[in-house]
Amino acid sequence: xxxxxxxxxxxxxxxxxxxxxxxxxxxxxxxxxxxxxxxxxxxxxxxxxxxxxxxxxxxxxxxxxxxxxxxxxxxxxxxxxxxxxxxxxxxxxxxxxxxxxxxxxxxxxxxxxxxxxxxxxxxxxxxxxxxxxxxxxxxxxxxxxxxxxxxxxxxxxxxxxxxxxxxxxxxxxxxxxxxxxxxxxxxxxxxxxxxxxxxxxxxxxxxxxxxxxxxxxxxxxxxxxxxxxxxxxxxxxxxxxxxxxxxxxxxxxxxxxxxxxxxxxxxxxxxxxxxxxxxxxxxxxxxxxxxxxxxxxxxxxxxxxxxxxxxxxxxxxxxxxxxxxxxxxxxxxxxxxxxxxxxxxxxxxxxxxxxxxxxxxxxxxxxxxxxxxxxxxxxxxxxxxxxxxxxxxxxxxxxxxxxxxxxxxxxxxxxxxxxxxxxxxxxxxxxxxxxxxxxxxxxxxxxxxxxxxxxxxxxxxxxxxxxxxxxxxxxxxxxxxxxxxxxxxxxxxxxxxxxxxxxxxxxxxxxxxxxxxxxxxxxxxxx
Amino acid sequence: xxxxxxxxxxxxxxxxxxxxxxxxxxxxxxxxxxxxxxxxxxxxxxxxxxxxxxxxxxxxxxxxxxxxxxxxxxxxxxxxxxxxxxxxxxxxxxxxxxxxxxxxxxxxxxxxxxxxxxxxxxxxxxxxxxxxxxxxxxxxxxxxxxxxxxxxx
Numbered sequence: 001x002x003x004x005x006x007x008x009x010x011x012x013x014x015x016x017x018x019x020x021x022x023x024x025x026x027x028x029x030x031x032x033x034x035x036x037x038x039x040x041x042x043x044x045x046x047x048x049x050x051x052x053x054x055x056x057x058x059x060x061x062x063x064x065x066x067x068x069x070x071x072x073x074x075x076x077x078x079x080x081x082x083x084x085x086x087x088x089x090x091x092x093x094x095x096x097x098x099x100x101x102x103x104x105x106x107x108x109x110x111x112x113x114x115x116x117x118x119x120x121x122x123x124x125x126x127x128x129x130x131x132x133x134x135x136x137x138x139x140x141x142x143x144x145x146x147x148x149x150x151x152x153x154x155x156x157x158x159x160x161x162x163x164x165x166x167x168x169x170x171x172x173x174x175x176x177x178x179x180x181x182x183x184x185x186x187x188x189x190x191x192x193x194x195x196x197x198x199x200x201x202x203x204x205x206x207x208x209x210x211x212x213x214x215x216x217x218x219x220x221x222x223x224x225x226x227x228x229x230x231x232x233x234x235x236x237x238x239x240x241x242x243x244x245x246x247x248x249x250x251x252x253x254x255x256x257x258x259x260x261x262x263x264x265x266x267x268x269x270x271x272x273x274x275x276x277x278x279x280x281x282x283x284x285x286x287x288x289x290x291x292x293x294x295x296x297x298x299x300x301x302x303x304x305x306x307x308x309x310x311x312x313x314x315x316x317x318x319x320x321x322x323x324x325x326x327x328x329x330x331x332x333x334x335x336x337x338x339x340x341x342x343x344x345x346x347x348x349x350x351x352x353x354x355x356x357x358x359x360x361x362x363x364x365x366x367x368x369x370x371x372x373x374x375x376x377x378x379x380x381x382x383x384x385x386x387x388x389x390x391x392x393x394x395x396x397x398x399x400x401x402x403x404x405x406x407x408x409x410x411x412x413x414x415x416x417x418x419x420x421x422x423x424x425x426x427x428x429x430x431x432x433x434x435x436x437x438x439x440x441x442x443x444x445x446x447x448x449x450x451x452x453x454x455x456x457x458x459x460x461x462x463x464x465x466x467x468x469x470x471x472x473x474x475x476x477x478x479x480x481x482x483x484x485x486x487x488x489x490x491x492x493x494x495x496x497x498x499x500x501x502x503x504x505x506x507x508x509x510x511x512x513x514x515x516x517x518x519x520x521x522x523x524x525x526x527x
Numbered sequence: 528x529x530x531x532x533x534x535x536x537x538x539x540x541x542x543x544x545x546x547x548x549x550x551x552x553x554x555x556x557x558x559x560x561x562x563x564x565x566x567x568x569x570x571x572x573x574x575x576x577x578x579x580x581x582x583x584x585x586x587x588x589x590x591x592x593x594x595x596x597x598x599x600x601x602x603x604x605x606x607x608x609x610x611x612x613x614x615x616x617x618x619x620x621x622x623x624x625x626x627x628x629x630x631x632x633x634x635x636x637x638x639x640x641x642x643x644x645x646x647x648x649x650x651x652x653x654x655x656x657x658x659x660x661x662x663x664x665x666x667x668x669x670x671x672x673x674x675x676x677x678x679x680x
Contacts, residue, residue, distance in 0.1 A: 298629075305626045306651055310543040313651035317550065347648030350629060360630075 008210060037100065037110070037131045040117075041070045045084060048126055048204050057110075057133070058256075059103035070129075075099040075107055087114045087127050087173045087189040100131065156442040158254065161224065163232070164241075165251045172250055181234075181255070183227040194253075199231050211238045211251050222253065232256045294355045308348065312341040343475075350477035354462070357484050362402040369396035369410075369442065372403055373431060376410035383418050387427060394432025397440045399509050405485045406509070413444040413505050419472055420448030420503065436508075443511045444505040451497040459495050482507070533664055534667035535561045536589040538570040538606065539624075539674055540598050548593075550653040557662030564591065567601030570594070574616050586677045588619045591665035594641075596625040596632060602634055618672040621663060 031038055039047055039055035050058075050065045058065060058073050065073075075081035076089065076098065085094045092115040100108045116130035144246040155162050161178035163171055172190045182189065182197050189197075198204040200223065207220045223231040238253035315337045323331060373396060397404075421427035430445040451459070451466050458464040460483040463476040482505075483493045489509045497503035535558050552558050552599045562587055564570035568591070590611070596603035603623065606648040611680050622643035623636045636644050645661065648654050 021659070229541065305647075306541060308649050309626075309647065309651070310541075310547065312649060313543070313547040313654065315548075316651040317547075341588065342650060356628065356630075418634060 002023050009239050028379045034130065039065075039070055039129045039131075041084065041127045041129060043088070043124065043126065045069050045071060045081070045116065054131075057100050057102065057108050059133070060107075073100055073103050082125045083112060083114070084127060085127075087116055087129070088124065091116055091409065095132075097134075098131070110310045127269050136382035157449065160257065161418075163189075163194060163253050165208065165253060167248065167250065168211070169193050169195060169205070178255075179267050181224050181226065181232050181257075197224055199225045207236060207238070208253075210253060210254075211240055219256075222255070222257075233262055270401055291360070297351060297355045300353070300357075301348045304348050305345070308345050312338055312345070315341070343469075343473075347475040348475065350481070352460075354477055354481045354484060357405060357408070357481055358486070360402075360405070360488075362405070362488055364400050364402055366398055367401050367403040368398050369406070369407065369433075372407045373410050374413055376407050379411060380414055380418060387418075387422075388425065389418070389421075389429060391427065392430040392432070394430070396431070396433055396442065399440065401489055402485075403510050405488070407487050409482050409507065410444075412482050415450065416478060416505075417444055417503075420450075420467075420472070423471075424448065432437055439510055441469045441506050441508050443504050445502065447502040450499050450501045450503045451495075452499045453497060456495060456497070460493060479505075530630070531589060532587070533560045534558045535662070536564060536570065536573060536592045537560045538559055538564045538567070538598065538603070539566045539595045540565050541595075544595070548658055549655065551658040552662055554655070555659045556664060557659065557666055559663050562614060566599045567603065567606040567679065570606050571601070574610060574619065575613070585615045585618040586674050588606075588672075588677060590618070590620070590669075591642075591661075592621040592622055593661070595622045596623060596627055599680060604632075604639065605641045607636065615677060620671075622660075622661065622668070674677075 016127045031049070034051060035053055037057040038051040039054055040049040042048050046067055047065050047070045048067075050062050055064065069365045071077035071080040073323050080098055083093055083098065086093050086096075092113070094113045096112040096114070098110055098112055101111055102108070110131035111134050112129055112131050114122045114127050117128050119125050148451055155173070155175040159177055161181045162173075163178050164173040164211060166172050170191050171189050171194045172191075173187055173371065178189065179185055184197075185413045195201040195204040195208070204222055207217055207222065208482070210217050210220075216237070220236040220238070221233070222236055223233050225231050235258050236253055236255050236256035239254050240248045240249050241250055243249050270400040313330055315334050318326075319331065319334050319338075326334070370393075377391070410431075415430075417429045421429065424447055428447045430443075432443060432445075434441050434443060449467075449472075449506070455466050460468065461476075462480040464480075465474060467474070479493075486493045486507045486509065491508040491510060493505070493507045495503060495505045535552070537545065537548060539548065545565075549561060554562070564573055568625060572578040573580045573583070573648065574588070574592070574645055576585055592607060594603050598606070607623070610619060610621055620642040621640075622645060623632075624643050624645050624647060625632065626645055626647050633644050644656065645656060648657065661663070
């Protein structure tokens with residue numbers, strides 16, 4: 001019986017032990033299952049239990065740890081103790097940051113959560129503390145901090161004012177440049193309506209809405225208003241940015257200062273204006289000088305005519321009425337006087353004509369050059385009397401020109417052609433059109449005495465002559481007049497010739513792209 | 528000096544011009560009575576019968592006025608304007624005889640009512656020929672305005 005009792009007792013105890021053991025195993029397995037270092041600490045601060053994770057994080061065995069002061073395993077024992085005391089005082093602490101030092105010196109940052117535990121009587125018998133290893137978290141936080149510092153430095157490195165705006169249009173971030181351009185601090189700007197900082201808030205808002213609608217805008221012109229009132233013209237580039245779910249969380253906007261560009265443009269514009277103004281002034285001066293010169297030439301020519309008329313008139317009367325009383329030489333001298341007078345009269349008339357051409361306003365109309373040529377030839381009939389002339393007239397175009405003046409061009413060129421073929425038994429005069437760079441070029445060619453290309457530059461000059469007056473009469477103004485008329489039409493004149501073979505005169509009536517030093521020079525490809 | 532039958536009033540300041548023109552006219556025996564005014568004022572005094580010409584009468588105008596444009600005091604255009612704006616003188620034929628080849632002078636002359644516009648050539652033979660034709664036309668060919676024209680109004 002006793003045996004039995006003992007046995008029963010033993011069994012009971014065994015069972016109780018077993019239950020306790022099982023509970024202990026269970027508890028231990030719970031403790032060990034935790035990957036976080038876990039300590040239980042007695043009210044006196046001595047470690048009463050640890051788990052594997054705690055052994056690992058301290059580098060010491062359970063046996064070594066139990067019974068030692070828990071605060072010794074932290075880099076800041078005082079803080080560890082303070083936390084511990086706080087637990088006793090308040091029942092628990094959460095996320096209390098500490099650093100566990102391993103025996104080899106390695107430090108693990110942890111967040112402690114701890115609570116007191118009590119016996120059945122409610123008496124505090126210890127603290128159960130679990131430490132969360134926050135190495136990774138810390139690393140992550142650090143990474144985030146660095147990334148954000150990097151981002152910020154990127155933001156700040158920009159000389160362009162940058163801002164981020166949330167969907168409500170409120171500013172969520174700015175950089176230094178934005179502070180500078182608005183004259184307001186980051187704190188003042190944050191959370192305010194971004195549109196308020198532009199001279200045209202409506203346009204700013206419209207741009208912002210466009211970003212939301214289209215995802216981005218480029219080179220959107222706005223003016224940022226500084227709090228002191230002055231404005232900075234900028235070009236905005238902005239895009240939405242999204243969270244991980246792809247939801248738009250704001251707008252990132254970068255403003256490019258265009259003050260510099262605008263200033264440069266302004267400088268260029270002003271320079272251009274100045275140049276224009278100068279050109280205009282010089283042109284006006286030149287025109288005035290030209291007008292004065294023309295007026296002077298005109299009045300000189302005009303006033304010269306009267307005395308010429310008188311010299312001619314009286315010498316004529318002398319010859320007529322007193323011829324019988326005059327010796328032969330006197331009569332010869334008188335007729336030389338009259339010849340001279342007549343020549344001078346022609347020169348004066350031609351000069352007058354030249355200045356008139358210069359002063360005349362063109363009256364442009366679409367004109368068939370063939371009919372102008374016919375008229376010019378008809379007017380020259382007296383000069384053709386008794387001569388054998390072969391005319392080779394090609395097809396001529398219709399052009400926009402002043403017909404009276406262009407007829408004069410033909411008249412002068414044909415008159416020259418007739419004059420300089422005078423010694424030919426059979427004069428051949430050719431008039432036609434040729435094309436050069438797609439433009440009409442009219443030419444008048446003759447088989448006359450021609451000229452040496454050495455003197456080609458002199459041909460169109462006023463009073464320039466290449467022949468002796470006793471060979472070929474002339475005032476040296478005809479070709480100058482031709483050139484004046486052609487230039488007035490925006491055209492060019494040039495000539496080719498060969499001594500004793502003939503000459504060809506060319507002219508265009510439309511502007512031909514100018515080449516330097518070409519006004520009196522050779523045609524393209526001329527020998 | 529005031530003739531009842533002045534046929535030509537020659538308005539010209541240059542004595543050489545005057546002499547050569549008169550010579551040409553006389554040589555051709557076209558005009559017996561030529562009055563010469565040496566400036567615009569004198570020309571108007573003659574035509575408006577005032578000053579030294581006060582005893583002249585409006586109903587005996589010259590058959591033609593040969594008017595130079597470049598004149599001292601009052602130029603030819605002003606003279607022309609005065610003649611043509613007054614009903615007592617506006618029927619008198621006025622021919623502008625000038626060295627000017629200015630188109631604007633021609634335009635103005637005709638606008639003001641000139642009856643002709645002739646450019647003087649340098650060559651004396653041409654001038655003589657021209658004066659002869661002018662005389663022939665205005666004194667022989669052309670019918671002068673009837674006297675009634677100058678009595679009206």
